[in-house]
Amino acid sequence: MNDERVTTDDARPAGDTSRQPKDFLRAMVERDLASGKYGGRVATRFPPEPNGYLHIGHAKAICVDFGIAEEYGGSCNLRFDDTNPTTEDPEFVDAIKGDIRWLGFDWAAERYASDYFPQLYDFAVELIERGLAYVDDLSESEIREYRGTVREPGRDSPYRERSVAENLDLFARMRAGEFEEGAKVLRGKIDMAHPNMKMRDPVLYRILKRSHYRSGDAWCVYPMYDHAHCLSDAIEDITHSMCTLEFENNRAIYDWILENTTVAEPRPEQTEFARLNLSYTVVSKRKLLELVEGGHVEGWDDPRMPTLAGMRRRGVTPSSIRRFCDDIGVAKANSVVDVAMLEHAIRDELNYNAPRVLAVLRPLKVVITNYPAGEVDWLDADYWPRDIEREGSRKIPFSRELWIEKTDFMEQPPKKFYRLGPGREVRLRYGYFIRCEEVIKNDGGEVVELRCTYDPETRGGQAPDGRKVRGTIHWVSAAHAIETEVRLYDRLFADPEPLAHDRDFKEFLNPDSLEVFAAKVEPSLAGAEPGSHFQFERHGYFFLDPVGSREGAQVWNRVVALRDSWARRS
RNA sequence: UGGGGCGUCGCCAAGUGGUAAGGCACCGGCCUUUGGAGCCGGCAUUCGUAGGUUCGAAUCCUACCGCCCCAGCCA
Numbered sequence: 001m002n003d004e005r006v007t008t009d010d011a012r013p014a015g016d017t018s019r020q021p022k023d024f025l026r027a028m029v030e031r032d033l034a035s036g037k038y039g040g041r042v043a044t045r046f047p048p049e050p051n052g053y054l055h056i057g058h059a060k061a062i063c064v065d066f067g068i069a070e071e072y073g074g075s076c077n078l079r080f081d082d083t084n085p086t087t088e089d090p091e092f093v094d095a096i097k098g099d100i101r102w103l104g105f106d107w108a109a110e111r112y113a114s115d116y117f118p119q120l121y122d123f124a125v126e127l128i129e130r131g132l133a134y135v136d137d138l139s140e141s142e143i144r145e146y147r148g149t150v151r152e153p154g155r156d157s158p159y160r161e162r163s164v165a166e167n168l169d170l171f172a173r174m175r176a177g178e179f180e181e182g183a184k185v186l187r188g189k190i191d192m193a194h195p196n197m198k199m200r201d202p203v204l205y206r207i208l209k210r211s212h213y214r215s216g217d218a219w220c221v222y223p224m225y226d227h228a229h230c231l232s233d234a235i236e237d238i239t240h241s242m243c244t245l246e247f248e249n250n251r252a253i254y255d256w257i258l259e260n261t262t263v264a265e266p267r268p269e270q271t272e273f274a275r276l277n278l279s280y281t282v283v284s285k286r287k288l289l290e291l292v293e294g295g296h297v298e299g300w301d302d303p304r305m306p307t308l309a310g311m312r313r314r315g316v317t318p319s320s321i322r323r324f325c326d327d328i329g330v331a332k333a334n335s336v337v338d339v340a341m342l343e344h345a346i347r348d349e350l351n352y353n354a355p356r357v358l359a360v361l362r363p364l365k366v367v368i369t370n371y372p373a374g375e376v377d378w379l380d381a382d383y384w385p386r387d388i389e390r391e392g393s394r395k396i397p398f399s400r401e402l403w404i405e406k407t408d409f410m411e412q413p414p415k416k417f418y419r420l421g422p423g424r425e426v427r428l429r430y431g432y433f434i435r436c437e438e439v440i441k442n443d444g445g446e447v448v449e450l451r452c453t454y455d456p457e458t459r460g461g462q463a464p465d466g467r468k469v470r471g472t473i474h475w476v477s478a479a480h481a482i483e484t485e486v487r488l489y490d491r492l493f494a495d496p497e498p499l500a501h502d503r504d505f506k507e508f509l510n511p512d513s514l515e516v517f518a519a520k521v522e523p524s525l526a527g528a529e530p531g532s533h534f535q536f537e538r539h540g541y542f543f544l545d546p547v548g549s550r551e552g553a554q555v556w557n558r559v560v561a562l563r564d565s566w567a568r569r570s
Numbered sequence: 571u572g573g574g575g576c577g578u579c580g581c582c583a584a585g586u587g588g589u590a591a592g593g594c595a596c597c598g599g600c601c602u603u604u605g606g607a608g609c610c611g612g613c614a615u616u617c618g619u620a621g622g623u624u625c626g627a628a629u630c631c632u633a634c635c636g637c638c639c640c641a642g643c644c645a
Contacts, residue, residue, distance in 0.1 A: 021584045021591075049645055084644065140643055149641055151572055185643050195573040197640050206643035225645045249574055249640050272575085274638095279581080327593060329583050331576095334638055338581045341594050351607060387607055418605070427603055461603045472603050496581095537604045566605040568596095 023330040025064065025273060029072055029240060038239040038266055042074025045238050046100070046107070047081045047229070050092035050213075054099045056306045056321070056342075057283040060276040063325035064242055066105040075108035077236055082114045083228045085212035099308040103318045109236070113228050114214045116235055120223045121175065123231050123261045124186055124204055128167045132260050133204060134160055135170040136187050143185075146192070147200050153193035154200045160189065174207055177220045181207045186221075190256065198249045199256070202226050230254040230270075234263035241268045244275040245332065276328070277336040280491040281306045282498055282505060296509060297492070301547075303557050304492045304513050314489060315533060315543020315559035317353075320346040336497060346560045350533055350541040355383035355392065358429065358474040359521040359536040359556075361486055362406040365449045365478065368434065371400045376477070379460070381430040394524040398431050401478040403520045405538075408473040409450060411439060416566075418471035420450070426471040429537060433458040433469055474537045481520035484554040486542070488515040519556070528554070538562065 022030065029042055046065040048058065069076035078100065082088045100107070113120075127133035136159045138146060148154030162170070174184055186205035194200050204227040211217045230253070233241045241254075251270045258267045277283060282291075283306055291297050291305070300307050303314030311321065324345040328337050358381075376397050383392040404420070413421040420426050425435040431454075438451035457464050461472070495501070495508035521536075528534070530546035540561035548555035 023583090047645090051645085081645065087644075143643075144641070147641055149572090152641095153572085154641085182643065187643095197573075199573095200641085203643050208643085222643095224643075229645085245575070246639055247645085250645095252574090274576085327582080329593090331583070333576050333583090335582060338594065341582070344594060347606090356604070356606095385604070385607065386602085416605085429603060431603095469603090471605085474604075535604085535606080538606075539604095540606095562604075562606050564605070568605095 024332070025068060025240075025242060025271060025330055026071070028271060029068060032239070033072065041237075041239055042069055042072040043077075043108075043237055043239045044069045044074065044242060045077040045079045045111075045233065045236060047079045047113075047232075047243075048096050049081045049084070049087070050089060050096060051084075051087040052092060052285040052289065053300045053307045053309055054096055055283055055285070055288065055308065056278060056281075056311065057276045058099075059103060059308060059321050060325050060328070060330075061242075061244070062100060062103060062105060063322055064273065064330055066100075066107075067322075067325075068240070068242075069108075070105075074239075076105075077109045077111050077238070078107035079111040079113060079232060079236070081225070081229065081232075082112055082212070082214065083223050083225065085208055085210040085222060088213055090213045095309065099312075102308065102312060103321060111232070111236060112214060113223075113232050114212060116228070116232055117215055117219055117223070119235060120228055120231055121221075123257075123263075124223070124227065125168065125171065126261050127188065127204070127257070128171060128186075129164060130260060131164055132189050133186055134162050134167050134189050135174065135184050136160070136201075137184055140182060143203070147197065148192070150197060156192050157187075157201070160192075160201070171205075171221075174205070175219070175221050177209070179207055181209055183207065188227075188253070188256070190253075196249055196252055198226075199252050202253055226250055226253045227257065230257050230268070231261065231263070233268040233270075234258055234261075237264065238268040239266075241270045243270060243272055245272045245334070246275075248272050272332070273330050274332055274334055277334070278306065278342065279336050279339045279496040280493045280498075280510075281339060282493070287499075287505065290506070291492075294506065296506060303487070303489050303545075306492075313545065313547060313557070315541070315545075315557050316346055317349055317533075320349045323349065339491065343560050347541065347563070350535065350559065352388060352390075354533040354535040354541050356385065356535045356537050357383075357522055357525055358396065358476055359484075359486070359519055359525075359539065359542075360403040360405055360474065360476050360481070361488075361517045361519045361536075361539065363403040363520050364406040364409060364447065366402045366404050366434070366475070367449060367451050368400050368402065368454045369437065369451050370453045371398075373400045375399065376480075377459075379430050396430060396522050396524065397477040397480045398428075399477045399479055402428075402475045403478055403481060404428075404450075404473055404475045406447075408471075409436070409447065411447065419473055420471070425469050426473050427458070427461050427469045428454075428475045429472050430461060431459070431475070432456070432461075433463060433467075476520045476522050478520075480523045482523055482526055482554070484519055484521050484525075484556055485548075486517045486519040486556045486558070487545075487548075488517065488558045489513065490515075521554075521556075525554070533559070535562075 044065045066076045185203045187201045205221045301309035301313045378395040381396045384390045408419040433455045434452040440449040442448045494510040498505040498508040541559045542556045545555040
C-alpha cells in the first residue's frame with residue numbers, strides 16, 4: 001500500500017523490491033483475502049512488552065507485522081503488552097516508539113493492554129459464569145505439583161469444583177484487594193490431563209499488589225498473557241495475529257478463550273513464525289541485559305549491540321535493516337542467519353549513499369623529497385567512483401609531508417602485495433605516482449618514515465608514458481589533516497553461535513570488537529554533519545557519531561568494513 | 571517412551587505430483603585511480619534416512635532418525 005515509505009537518502013535505482021515467491025504468511029493473508037474470510041480486512045498488531053529495548057529480532061517481527069499490513073492495505077496497531085507491573089517501565093514505551101518510527105513504520109493506533117483491564121476483567125467474569133474458570137487457593141508450588149509433567153497427567157485442584165457463585169464472589173474479592181499476593185489465582189477450567197501442558201487449567205489472573213505505570217493502583221489483579229493477548233486482539237478486531245514459534249502451544253488457549261467468550265466473529269487467528277537468530281551475536285533481551293549489567297558493553301546503545309538503539313548509534317541505516325528482513329524471509333524452521341547477510345545489506349545501501357573520502361588510521365609519515373616545502377597543490381577528488389552515477393567532488397591538498405597507512409608499506413613485500421615497498425612505485429589516490437627511495441627506522445628498528453619522490457607528470461593519477469602501477473593507496477596531507485577518533489567496531493562475539501556451547505556465552509565475547517584509533521582525515525570532513533555517512537576509501541563505511549562527537553572532536557564509527565579480498569587470502 | 575512444531579547447497583529460502591528459483595558466502599575470469607563496486611561463469615543428478623504408491627515424488631503413504639518448544643502466579 002504505502003510504497004512511498006521513503007528511506008530518505010537512498011539513491012539506488014528503484015529495483016524490484018517485491019519478494020517474488022511469497023512467504024507462508026503472505027500466502028495465508030492472500031488466501032484469506034481471496035476467500036473473503038475477514039471481509040477483505042487485514043489487521044495486525046505489534047505487541048511488545050515495555051520491559052526492554054528492541055533488537056534486530058524485533059525488527060524482523062516489526063517488518064512482518066507492519067509490513068504485511070502495509071502491503072495488503074491493512075492496518076497495524078502498536079500494542080504494548082503491559083500486563084505485568086513488576087517489570088514494565090514507561091521509559092521503554094518511548095524508546096520502543098522511537099525505534100519503530102526510526103525503522104520507518106507508523107501504527108494505525110497506539111494501544112495498551114492495560115487500557116483493556118476493565119474489559120479483560122469482564123471477560124474473566126464471563127468465563128466464570130459459564131463455569132469455565134475458577135478461583136484456586138493452591139500455592140504456587142502446589143500448582144506446579146498438581147500440573148503433572150510432560151509425561152504424566154496433572155491432578156485436579158481441590159478448589160476446582162467451586163460453584164459459579166462462589167467463584168464470582170472470590171474473584172470480586174480478589175479484585176477488591178481482600179487477599180494477599182499468591183493467595184489465589186483465577187484459572188481456566190480446561191483439562192488437567194491435557195497432553196498440551198499449556199491447557200492444564202492455565203492461570204488467567206494473579207494478584208499483584210503493585211502499582212502499574214499506567215493504571216496506577218486501580219488494579220491489584222492482573223491478567224496473564226494468555227488471557228490478555230487473545231482478547232486484546234479481539235477487542236482491536238485484529239485478523240492476523242502473528243507471533244513467534246514458542247507460542248505455538250499457547251494457540252490452543254488463544255482459541256479456547258475466544259471461543260468461550262462473546263467476542264465478535266470472525267475471530268482473530270494466531271500464526272507463528274520462526275524468530276530471528278543471527279550468527280556471532282545474541283538476540284535475547286535477557287542475554288543483552290547481562291552484557292549491559294556486566295559492563296561488557298557501554299550500554300543498550302553501544303554500537304556493538306544488536307539493539308536498534310545500538311545499530312542506529314553505530315550508523316546502520318533503517319532501510320538496510322528492512323532490506324535485510326526482506327532478504328531473510330519468513331518461515332517456520334528455526335534458523336541462524338549469517339550476519340554476513342546483514343553486513344551485505346548495509347554495504348549495498350551505503351555503496352550508493354556514502355561519499356568517498358580519505359582517512360589514515362595508522363599513520364606513517366611520507367616525505368616527498370622532490371616536492372618543495374610550503375607548497376600546496378589542491379587536487380580534484382570525486383566523491384563517487386565511476387560506477388556510481390552521482391555528481392560531486394571536493395579538493396584535497398597535496399604537500400611535501402603526507403600520512404599514509406602503515407599497512408600499505410612492507411619492507412619485504414610478499415608475492416601479490418601491490419602496495420609500497422623499497423624502490424616500488426604506487427599511485428596516491430587522486431594524486432601522483434610516488435616511489436619509495438628510502439626507509440627510515442628508529443632505534444627499535446621500526447619504520448617511522450618513508451622518503452619518496454613523486455612524478456610531477458602523473459598528477460591526477462595517470463602517467464603520460466602509459467606506465468602502469470598496480471597499487472593505489474590513500475593518504476592525507478600532514479599539514480592539513482584533521483585529528484579525529486575512529487572507532488572500529490567488529491562482531492561482538494568471536495563464535496558464530498555463542499549460545500550453542502556448554503559454557504557461558506560471555507566467554508565467547510570478541511576481545512577485539514572495538515579498536516580505537518587517533519586517525520588523520522582529509523580536511524573536507526571538517527564540516528561533516530553528525531549522523532552522516534562516508535566511505536573511508538579502502539577501509540569501510542563510517543558514521544559521524546552524533547552522540548560521541550563534540551565540536552572539534554569528531555568520533556567516527558565504522559558501520560561495516562569493506563569486503564577485503566586481500567585480507568581474506570592472507 | 572505426552573503433546574506441539576521443524577528438517578531442500580556452508581547460511582537463509584522458493585517449491586504443494588511433472589522432472590531442484592533466488593539471495594548471502596565461497597571459487598574462477600574480466601574490468602578497475604578503492605585488493606571496493608560492477609560484469610561473466612562455477613557452485614544440490616538431489617531435497618534427514620529407509621521403504622512403498624505412481625509412467626513420473628522434494629512434493630502422496632509407511633516406518634525410522636535428528637533438532638526446537640511446553641511442567642512461570644513471564645511474555
